Amino acid sequence: MTGDFRTLPADERSAAALAEQGLRYELVGDDPERHDGFSQAVSRGFYGEQLTAERLGERRPGFADNRSIGVYDDMAAEPLVPVATVDSWTSPLGMPGGSSLESWAISMVTVAPTHRRRGIARALLEGELRTAAAHGSPIAVLTVSESTIYGRYGFGPATWAAELVVDTTRADWVGPTPAGRLHLVSREAVREFGPAIEERARAHGSIATWGGFWDRQLGLRPSDASSAASIRAVRYDDEAGAPQGFAVYRVKDSGPDFTKHPVEVIELIAASDDAYAALWRYLLELDLVHEVVAVNRSVDEPVRFMVADARAVQTRSVTDHLWARILDLPRCLEGRTWQQAGRLVLDVADPLDFASGRIALDVDADGRATVSSSTENPDITLGVAALSSVLLGGASPITLAAAGRLAGEPTAVERLSRMAVTPTPPTLGFWF
Numbered sequence: 001m002t003g004d005f006r007t008l009p010a011d012e013r014s015a016a017a018l019a020e021q022g023l024r025y026e027l028v029g030d031d032p033e034r035h036d037g038f039s040q041a042v043s044r045g046f047y048g049e050q051l052t053a054e055r056l057g058e059r060r061p062g063f064a065d066n067r068s069i070g071v072y073d074d075m076a077a078e079p080l081v082p083v084a085t086v087d088s089w090t091s092p093l094g095m096p097g098g099s100s101l102e103s104w105a106i107s108m109v110t111v112a113p114t115h116r117r118r119g120i121a122r123a124l125l126e127g128e129l130r131t132a133a134a135h136g137s138p139i140a141v142l143t144v145s146e147s148t149i150y151g152r153y154g155f156g157p158a159t160w161a162a163e164l165v166v167d168t169t170r171a172d173w174v175g176p177t178p179a180g181r182l183h184l185v186s187r188e189a190v191r192e193f194g195p196a197i198e199e200r201a202r203a204h205g206s207i208a209t210w211g212g213f214w215d216r217q218l219g220l221r222p223s224d225a226s227s228a229a230s231i232r233a234v235r236y237d238d239e240a241g242a243p244q245g246f247a248v249y250r251v252k253d254s255g256p257d258f259t260k261h262p263v264e265v266i267e268l269i270a271a272s273d274d275a276y277a278a279l280w281r282y283l284l285e286l287d288l289v290h291e292v293v294a295v296n297r298s299v300d301e302p303v304r305f306m307v308a309d310a311r312a313v314q315t316r317s318v319t320d321h322l323w324a325r326i327l328d329l330p331r332c333l334e335g336r337t338w339q340q341a342g343r344l345v346l347d348v349a350d351p352l353d354f355a356s357g358r359i360a361l362d363v364d365a366d367g368r369a370t371v372s373s374s375t376e377n378p379d380i381t382l383g384v385a386a387l388s389s390v391l392l393g394g395a396s397p398i399t400l401a402a403a404g405r406l407a408g409e410p411t412a413v414e415r416l417s418r419m420a421v422t423p424t425p426p427t428l429g430f431w432f
């Protein structure tokens with residue numbers, strides 16, 4: 001099955017399973033009323049607000065870009081509001097070494113509280129994975145509300161996100177002083193130049209951003225007008241005047257002490273080391289500010305080494321962020337650059353049988369992989385979720401072996417670790 005992913009038919013097996021419960025599992029389609037019902041169901045499912053007509057209108061254009069599926073219960077009081085939702089689209093996923101693979105991104109998985117724990121989410125997820133595989137997407141990705149939900153479908157955590165809290169009173173700058181210039185700019189200007197910088201700066205482990213993402217981050221939707229008015233932006237241009245990075249932030253209310261404003265960093269995106277240093281320095285040296293908080297950062301941020309007192313930069317939390325699910329073993333393993341040459345036979349178990357099998361992974365001196373089926377004794381035995389964690393370079397096979405998530409002789413496990421783990425961690429800077 002190929003063609004436009006948006007119009008691929010709803011998966012027949014899931015449709016049949018849900019029909020047994022008297023439920024219709026269908027593409028939402030082009031009807032604006034069904035768009036609004038879907039948006040209300042998603043907001044309700046995540047305990048959000050009942051959406052106003054303005055917000056519903058803002059969401060409608062997004063349906064043209066995605067594949068939205070609703071589960072409809074004709075006996076419900078509001079039959080146009082689905083009792084379950086899922087949304088998907090295809091997006092390039094950055095791989096170690098700089099290439100990318102088409103991924104099947106899944107979002108907005110909700111089941112109404114009245115319909116939970118009767119297999120609806122399982123039907124949605126299995127339907128998505130079968131459709132993605134049939135379409136030819138080699139990998140599926142998502143970010144999760146709870147880390148307990150998706151392992152059973154073969155997803156493994158593949159990137160981690162840190163929340164940094166910097167005490168600016170202790171953070172005297174000892175990092176580089178770049179020769180370029182900072183410019184204060186409007187949110188509307190960031191909407192113009194920002195996406196291209198983000199694309200250049202994107203780490204492996206990230207999917208692409210999309211138009212609605214920027215409108216949301218920058219508070220440019222009409223319904224954001226009052227809440228977004230305090231968002232500010234600054235851009236770093238190099239000595240030649242070329243934009244290389246930007247930060248979007250909000251200085252929050254400090255209460256009665258006017259010197260203790262906290263700063264919330266909404267985005268800090270740098271396509272060069274100079275831009276990174278200049279933008280962090282700008283934020284840490286703002287007057288009347290005592291704390292800078294940045295979420296969805298890499299777990300290995302250079303800013304920790306750019307301040308006189310390293311303990312000024314605290315990691316408040318580290319959480320699993322992108323979850324990945326290999327659907328096509330050869331295309332995934334051949335779709336990244338490996339860190340060193342080597343050969344290993346892997347025996348992969350997949351409960352849903354998309355990626356099970358015994359394969360030989362041969363990596364040449366340039367880090368290029370060739371995958372072939374094998375009947376040799378395996379060096380490593382693991383599940384598809386563990387291999388999906390390893391694929392992007394952020395999870396060490398040595399650690400996974402210690403955790404009982406993969407098995408093999410210590411030398412084989414160490415070889416796979418040397419081949420797989422990347423020098424910088426895979427990073428995704430946003431939720432989707």
Ligand SMILES: CC(=O)SCCNC(=O)CCNC(=O)[C@H](O)C(C)(C)COP(=O)(O)OP(=O)(O)OC[C@H]1O[C@@H](n2cnc3c(N)ncnc32)[C@H](O)[C@@H]1OP(=O)(O)O
Pocket residue numbers: 045046106107108109110111112115116117118119120121122123142143144145146148149152
């Ligand atoms: C990518 C994303 O969108 S992440 C967002 C996920 N959505 C949310 O968190 C919104 C609030 N929660 C919900 O809408 C629902 O509770 C869902 C979507 C998490 C689960 O929907 P349900 O239809 O109740 O799940 P379903 O009955 O199909 O259960 C499938 C399996 O998941 C398990 N499961 C369901 N919910 C959870 C949970 N919250 N935590 C752990 N396990 C769960 C079930 O026990 C079942 O396990 P099994 O098949 O191995 O026996």
